[in-house]
Structures are given as structure tokens and as C-alpha cells.
Amino acid sequence: MSEVVWSALVSVGVISAVGAFLALLLVIAERFIANYGEVSIDVNSGDKEFTVKGGGSLLETLASAKIFIPSACGGRGTCAYCKVKVSEGAGPFLPTEEPYIDSQAREQGIRLACQVKVRQDIKIEIPAELLAVKEFRCICERIRDLTYDIKELRLKLPGPMKYVPGQYVQFRAPAYKGSPEVYRAYSISSDPADSGAIELVVRLVPGGICTTYIFEHLAEGDEVLINGPHGEFRLTDTQAPMIFIAGGSGIAPIKCMMHHLVNQGIKRKGVFFFGVRSLKDLFMAEEMKSLERAIPDFRFVPAVSELEQGESWDGAQGRITDVVKRYLDNEKDAASYEAYLCGSPGMIDASISVLTGAGISEDRIFYDKFS
Amino acid sequence: MKKPPQLEYLEQTLRSSRLSARGFLGTDQRSLWEILDADASEVEKLGYTMTGIATRMHEITDRANEGLGDWVEIGKNIKACTTDVRGVIACPWPHAFRANKTVTTVLKIDSGDEIKWADLNIHLIEEHGFFQGKGSVFRLEPSELVKIIF
Numbered sequence: 001m002s003e004v005v006w007s008a009l010v011s012v013g014v015i016s017a018v019g020a021f022l023a024l025l026l027v028i029a030e031r032f033i034a035n036y037g038e039v040s041i042d043v044n045s046g047d048k049e050f051t052v053k054g055g056g057s058l059l060e061t062l063a064s065a066k067i068f069i070p071s072a073c074g075g076r077g078t079c080a081y082c083k084v085k086v087s088e089g090a091g092p093f094l095p096t097e098e099p100y101i102d103s104q105a106r107e108q109g110i111r112l113a114c115q116v117k118v119r120q121d122i123k124i125e126i127p128a129e130l131l132a133v134k135e136f137r138c139i140c141e142r143i144r145d146l147t148y149d150i151k152e153l154r155l156k157l158p159g160p161m162k163y164v165p166g167q168y169v170q171f172r173a174p175a176y177k178g179s180p181e182v183y184r185a186y187s188i189s190s191d192p193a194d195s196g197a198i199e200l201v202v203r204l205v206p207g208g209i210c211t212t213y214i215f216e217h218l219a220e221g222d223e224v225l226i227n228g229p230h231g232e233f234r235l236t237d238t239q240a241p242m243i244f245i246a247g248g249s250g251i252a253p254i255k256c257m258m259h260h261l262v263n264q265g266i267k268r269k270g271v272f273f274f275g276v277r278s279l280k281d282l283f284m285a286e287e288m289k290s291l292e293r294a295i296p297d298f299r300f301v302p303a304v305s306e307l308e309q310g311e312s313w314d315g316a317q318g319r320i321t322d323v324v325k326r327y328l329d330n331e332k333d334a335a336s337y338e339a340y341l342c343g344s345p346g347m348i349d350a351s352i353s354v355l356t357g358a359g360i361s362e363d364r365i366f367y368d369k370f371s
Numbered sequence: 372m373k374k375p376p377q378l379e380y381l382e383q384t385l386r387s388s389r390l391s392a393r394g395f396l397g398t399d400q401r402s403l404w405e406i407l408d409a410d411a412s413e414v415e416k417l418g419y420t421m422t423g424i425a426t427r428m429h430e431i432t433d434r435a436n437e438g439l440g441d442w443v444e445i446g447k448n449i450k451a452c453t454t455d456v457r458g459v460i461a462c463p464w465p466h467a468f469r470a471n472k473t474v475t476t477v478l479k480i481d482s483g484d485e486i487k488w489a490d491l492n493i494h495l496i497e498e499h500g501f502f503q504g505k506g507s508v509f510r511l512e513p514s515e516l517v518k519i520i521f
Contacts, residue, residue: 072459076461078390078467079461080469098467100467178387178394179389179392180388186457205456205472206487206489206509207391207393207508207509208472209391209392248440248455249456277441277452306441319439320439321439343455344473346436346439346453347439347440370455370457370458370471
């Protein structure tokens with residue numbers, strides 16, 4: 001080998017070694033030297049102030065201080081649920097945030113909490129209800145099959161949870177089989193008077209990380225982490241007659257509201273339309289009938305849209321929106337109703353169209369949309 | 372040939388369960404390139420385009436959505452319905468696309484053949500020519516798909 005080639009090889013080797021050393025130094029520096037020190041977080045202009053060690057994402061930093069911002073993607077910046085207003089100290093806006101935050105929101109200081117790094121003192125504004133959200137380490141007391149693809153979970157709480165009927169919790173599916181830890185939202189379906197536990201209704205999502213965990217891995221007796229309560233879906237305190245519409249697992253918050261009507265002795269007139277495709281999709285009918293009997297002026301109307309061969313059904317038949325329309329067409333004062341809806345975006349949009357067509361104004365229609 | 376780091380990362384994401392339980396590649400041992408290549412060739416051999424297939428899938432899903440969960444007849448020989456659950460799923464490619472978790476079930480009436488797809492499938496075919504790997508929850512075989520939807 002000529003001296004020139006040998007010398008070139010040595011040079012390449014030295015340069016590579018120096019490069020590798022500098023890279024290693026950077027890794028060590030990030031791990032041990034990069035120190036953002038103590039950083040203060042101010043939530044809602046002094047409602048809550050605390051000091052943390054800087055360096056983490058705003059989402060995880062807030063969670064470590066027991067402030068739980070809804071998030072479904074495990075902080076990967078893909079669900080965009082964790083929007084918060086950062087009035088000071090957010091750092092530069094990141095390309096990963098651009099798709100989810102328009103220019104107007106950006107001007108208002110809206111950021112994705114999972115993408116903002118806590119490197120200096122930060123001031124944020126969040127809905128006041130989020131400060132009441134707590135984490136609960138529960139025991140999965142019972143798993144009950146409701147249909148072929150819907151289960152009910154009963155989670156024993158370590159202490160009471162104060163929630164409003166209609167609200168939801170975030171359920172943590174831990175990392176398993178290569179899937180990351182994720183949080184998913186499920187409405188509380190249980191009786192609020194049952195302070196020792198909550199119940200959730202979960203429909204299997206093919207390929208879904210959280211529901212696959214619940215259907216294939218979760219067992220009775222397992223520990224489960226949830227946080228809550230979250231959400232704005234709730235009954236008003238007027239005396240207006242109520243119409244409830246739900247499909248599938250959308251029954252959950254409505255069932256909780258019905259328990260509340262019973263517990264509080266509320267005598268508002270009400271009707272609950274629960275739409276399913278076939279009889280095999282119908283569940284909780286007996287429990288709902290029993291609640292119906294406990295509320296003075298209330299009707300539970302399960303509606304089946306497509307009977308399968310050999311099935312017979314003497315209840316309401318047809319698409320849920322058609323059944324609702326038939327009912328409202330026969331009501332003298334349909335416009336006086338308030339409506340509460342939970343289900344798919346398509347079902348909710350179609351129901352809103354029927355309700356407004358019957359004279360119910362949009363400000364009297366409340367919904368929890370699966371999106 | 373060495374893969375560019377972005378492709379390597381994308382393939383890792385697709386093979387992992389980061390976004391979908393059991394991943395987007397299922398049990399398929401072929402590389403992402405091989406899967407994309409094979410499916411693109413098959414689509415061409417069948418006489419269709421990715422855009423044409425995705426457009427037809429959009430049409431069917433949009434019509435099925437009107438059924439609010441009930442079967443809807445589409446033409447003389449197809450019935451379809453949708454099922455919705457709460458939440459959205461992000462496209463694994465590095466851009467900001469999210470799809471509702473709506474599943475469309477399509478039945479070819481004369482043959483009884485049935486196929487299911489999620490909203491994300493349509494985007495993956497339309498934008499990335501990706502039918503997912505064999506053994507994944509929502510793998511669509513191009514030949515079966517076109518036989519049912521056209």
C-alpha cells in the first residue's frame with residue numbers, strides 16, 4: 001500500500017473517531033449536562049403555581065403535577081387534543097404543530113402541550129375544570145360482555161370521584177406487545193350514587209391499541225389507571241322536556257344521566273331513543289326499562305333498523321332518525337324539547353337535522369360526538 | 372440498496388404497533404418497497420389506478436354513511452354499511468392526515484363476497500398506494516377489492 005493511500009486512510013480514521021467522540025459527547029451532554037434548572041409553571045394567572053425541573057414536554061410536566069390535559073396519542077403530536085394557550089415561555093412554534101393550529105389560533109398562543117418543551121418559566125391558560133381532574137389507580141372489578149363487540153368495565157375507585165353525569169374519563173392502556181401507552185376517552189355509564197366504582201362501555205375497534213388491550217389483555221383484578229372527569233356534555237337544570245338519542249356505546253352517558261334523574265327525583269318529561277341495527281346489537285334493554293319505570297314521565301324506546309332472518313321484534317322499527325321524526329311529528333310542542341345526543345358524527349348530524357326540522361333550536365341541542 | 376433514513380423510520384413505524392395494534396404490515400416479511408411495488412403492479416395488471424380505486428371507495432363509504440349504520444344499496448349488486456367508534460387515527464406517513472375510525476363493510480350481493488375497510492385505508496391507497504401488509508387487520512388484496520367494488 002502506498003504511503004499516500006495509507007495516510008488518507010489514517011486521516012479518514014482520525015476524522016471518524018473525532019466525529020464519533022463529539023456525537024458521544026453530545027449524547028452525554030444532553031443526558032447529564034443539559035440542565036434547564038428549576039422552571040416555574042403558572043396556570044391560569046396564579047390559580048396554580050409550581051416549580052419543576054425543566055427539560056420535559058409541557059404535557060408530561062403538567063401530568064407530573066397532576067394536571068391532566070386530554071391526549072390520545074401518547075404525546076406524539078398526532079391527535080392534537082392537547083391544545084393549551086401558552087401566554088409566555090413557549091419557545092418557537094414547531095413544524096410538527098403547524099398542521100393542527102391555524103394562524104388565528106397561533107396568534108392567540110395556542111400550542112400543542114406535547115410539543116412544547118419546558119425550558120424556561122411558562123404561563124399557560126387552561127379550562128378551569130381541568131384543574132379538578134385527578135388520576136385514579138383503580139382495580140378492574142368486572143368485565144361483562146354486552147354484545148359480540150361491546151364490553152362493560154367496572155372499575156373500583158380508590159376514593160370518590162366527583163363527576164357530572166355525561167362526563168368521561170381517560171383510560172390508560174399501558175404499553176404492551178410493542179404498542180405504546182395510550183389514553184382513550186370513555187363516558188361514565190354508571191350510577192353516580194355508586195361512589196365506589198365507575199362503569200364504562202367499550203366497543204372493539206379493529207386494530208385499535210386501547211380496545212385490543214381491553215378485549216385481549218385486561219383481566220378482572222388488574223390495576224387500571226384513569227384520569228378525569230372531563231367534558232362539557234351534561235343536563236341543563238331547566239324543566240324542558242328532554243329527548244335523548246344514542247347508538248351503540250353512545251348509550252353510556254345517557255344511562256348515567258338517567259340514573260341521575262332517578263337519584264334526584266327529577267320529574268322532567270323525557271324519551272330516550274336507542275338505535276341499533278339488529279337484535280344482536282341490542283344491550284342493556286332490561287336495565288334501561290327498569291330506569292324508565294323509576295322515572296315518572298319517561299320512555300325508553302329501543303329501535304331496531306334491520307331485523308335479521310328469523311328475528312321478531314314488536315318494538316320501534318326503522319332508522320333512528322326516522323323513529324325520532326315520527327315521534328316529534330306527533331308532539332304538539334316539539335320545539336320546547338331539549339335534545340341530548342351521543343354517537344357517531346353521521347348519526348348526530350342527521351339527528352340535528354331532524355330536531356331542527358321539528359323546530360328545536362340548535363342552542364337546545366347538546367351532543368357528544370365520536371370524533 | 373441502502374434505504375434512506377426516512378424510509379427506514381417509516382417502515383419501522385408501519386411494522387410496529389405504535390399507531391395500530393399488530394401494525395400496518397402485519398406478518399408480511401417483505402419490505403415496504405416490495406409491498407408497494409407488488410401491489411402497484413397488480414393494480415396496473417388489473418386495469419385500474421390507485422386514484423380510481425380510492426374514488427370508488429370514497430363513493431361507497433359516503434353512500435354507506437347515509438345509512439347511519441344500516442345497510443345501504445349501492446347500485447344493483449352492492450350493499451354497504453358503516454360502523455363508527457370514538458376517535459381518530461393518524462396517517463403513519465410524515466404528514467398531518469387524520470381519519471375518523473369509521474369502518475365500511477361492503478357486500479357483493481350476487482357472490483356474497485364481503486370486504487371491510489377503514490377510512491384510513493382510502494387515504495393510504497389514494498395518497499401512498501399502500502394496501503397494508505398481509506396479516507394486518509385492514510390488509511386489502513387489490514384483486515379482491517376491485518372484484519367487489521366495481
